[in-house]
Amino acid sequence: MKVTRIAYSARLNPGKYAALSEQARRLGRVRGEVWQRYGSINGVGAGLRDRQVRNQWLTDGTHLQFGVSANAWKETVRDAMADIGANLAAAKVGVRRAIDRRTNDPAERKRMFAALRTNQWADDPFLSRQMRTHWKRGRNRTHDQIVVRADKYNAVVDRGRRLWLAIPGLEPRKMVTIPLSTTVAPTGTLRLILRGGRVAVHYQIDPATMRSSQRPCGDRTIGVDKGYTEALTDSDGALHGCALGALLTSESDRLKERNRRRAKLRSIANTAAARGDHAKAHRITANNLGTVKRDRQASRHRAAVRTEVFTAVHRVVDKAATIVAEDLTRTFAGRKALGRNVNRRLAAWTKGVTAEALKNVSERRGSVLVHVNAAYTSQACHRCGRLGRRSGDRLHCTSCGVVCQADVNAAINILQRAGDPDIALHTPHHKVKQILQDRTDRHRTRLPVQDSSPATVGRRANYPNRSAMSIDWEAGSRQ
Template identity: 30%
Template sequence: MSTVIKNIKQYSLPLSEDAIKDLIYLATEYRNFKNYLYSRFSGIKSIHLLKNPRKNVRDKWIKSGERKKFKLPARYWKIALDEVFSDIRGNWTSTKKKIKYAITRNDNLTREDIHYIRYILSSDELYYKTLNQIEFDIPDKFKEIKLNFKYLNNLIRRYTRKYKNKIPYTKKNNIFSVDTGLYRYENGNIKITTLNKGKRVSIPLKDSNKYKTTLKIKIVDDRIEVHVPLKISPKDLNGDIVVGIDKGINHIIATSTENLYGGRLNEYLTDETERLNYINSNRNRFYAMYKTALENNDVKKAENILNNNLGKKKYNHRKNRNDEKMKSYINHSINEFILKEKPKEIVMEDLTFANWNSKFPKNIKRKLSRWTKGYIRERIEYKCELYNIKYTYINPAYTSKVCSICSSFGKRNGASFICSNCGETHADTNAAKNILSRKDDKEISLYTKYTKVKMILESRISNHNS
């Protein structure tokens, strides 16, 4: 039976300044090493190393002695190496997905052209040679087909330059991972190996649970959180309906069954956005005063402003508290939706290549630039895996702009959708119904251009009226 990873947390009691200092030092070196790996292996010359980083990188470093120049102990840098290569593989998967999307929308490519590009993308070795302009034998299946290989290989390189993600970089110096050889539980404490040889930091925990897996340690103020990934078996709701959902700002989820969940999302986003704007405007004012004091050589005043008005501890604490509150509300709303509707399949928009902000008025685009939209998607996918629910993505073009009853184009006015034929209905549930019907649409695939989608919809309206 397949399993799902569920993350739980352990919380510590307050720690001493020395303990926090040792952990921050470790987390900083861990971050620096990861950033070094990101910069070294995120380029096109390292693609062929991604499949087996332990053999291609780790073992070679150990054999050559290169590992000796790292400040991190071996167990730490090996964990960091695995994490970094996992991230880099994910970035390349994202890049390939965007290229596949682009070639399906390129009217100048034949089916054979698209097949060739997809084949190259599926092989790390061929993709590596193509990007680095290294000659290779044309695969047998394409030798009998007259293709312009030079043009197609150049196109792959051009698309890669266009869609390749930026080199990852993290500024966070409060997170690191430990495997089972780097910690042990003892008398209600977890003892973690630090960079001080032979020394472990003893951290008192609020519970007495013990785990044996790779843990993620997060330092929050004068405490730590222990993030524990546990493998669990998925639950089965025995659902029997297919539900279309629209993810919005007024509600987290609107369904094709005309139900709404998470109606306070906009309130949470507004309150937090206004709070941060107020705080940041004040911080900007104090920062200007701080710079002026330095320019006037008034070091004492500058230090007072820095220590009393520009500290990050309280700022980050309040921001994290509000983020956790919002996450809790999002999870509660998604759980409520799943347990009430009991779907066997959820159909939703694939907004990977679309600008979600374009769905909403300008005054709330700023709110959606936060982490919220990605978090909602990630949590819905996770809950689907947890409850053994199938999820399907569809082309989002015009799902919020046509009537779910007669398929005519209409107008959105706030929470209402107005159709000249059918009158007024709720905008989000109307979109959810269109999303559900798009699932079985034979003409509109996930990759159909939005301009072609509009032509198809207009043609249907014309045929219906005639």
């Protein structure tokens, strides 16, 4: 695993930025050509590799139309083919869920998974339909990036201790030097992103060299629930990242007010242009409707959110060798209609950042991350298993009468879900609800387990419905 670091340019010459922008624009045409030709079943879906594409372009002369150096367009082809492959892999996640819903036969599942893994799904009618549903043909929208190979750039420090990065330009044997705002020279393959007159240099480092990666992890198994007001709530009842909700809410309200003012100014500019006062319209657009300040504020907000989330995850890993978390890659649409302000704030919920932080930090520090099915973990009582009634941050169980904090209850359910033999990761939510209701009905009427097949009995023997740690937690809570 590698960790990405970013170095920014400092007081870059406008002429150099214009030259880099032109190079990035031409390389954007290379990306567009790759997506147009190979972003389908006959391209990456058929197992085509970037080296085969490069050889084909050298043979038919396609590379001559772009006007960039050989290394530049070859690295761009490799990067674009990797993007198409990632797009294909993301589509296969949805197809795997469809396979889980379609059949319970292990042999049939194994056959379908093997066909999907080896890209032989075109011959299977079901897999072919599912891939056409989940794999949407994409297009290139990236025209501001330059990929530079590790042996094609130089980094030197001048007498003033300023680091200069020299990369190949459009002219042969002529380098473009970029002053960086750091003294640490980047290593490996570089990705240059040009935005707002500034160059961001992305490079990867070994996470073992980071100080945070050398912190030892804990020795317990902890369930965590991802939230809005706080980043994580663990099964011990501890809250982590409590400033996340305030960050998201304040930014959402600020964007609402700012966009309201910008819309008013845009209306004034359009009205002025309609009556022929183009000078006034130009002044408003140039001085009040720019994007440099807006993008800078958005970047600062994203950095603050990531800092809060990663700090929260580090605190969880400090006491956990195994982290059990819900899988939120699939969206769940609620039936209750919410207000516009609530919908706007929830739209900024950074569950993707939290998932990335859990995966990143757990891998670097040596802990294990286990994903479980998230269905009804926030609505079921962790003691009796019946569906309760949630009011704000409290869960009221109408069966056993317990009232508990909703996020803590969800974290305990997530911890118990890791040892559940009946609820798999991709079990549909309506089946999860039926399983929970059947269990509570059997417990209330004291009926034996109905499914007594050898396979189920063996699973229940190896994976009890409630883990020993959750039972110990309940015993301690009763005391």
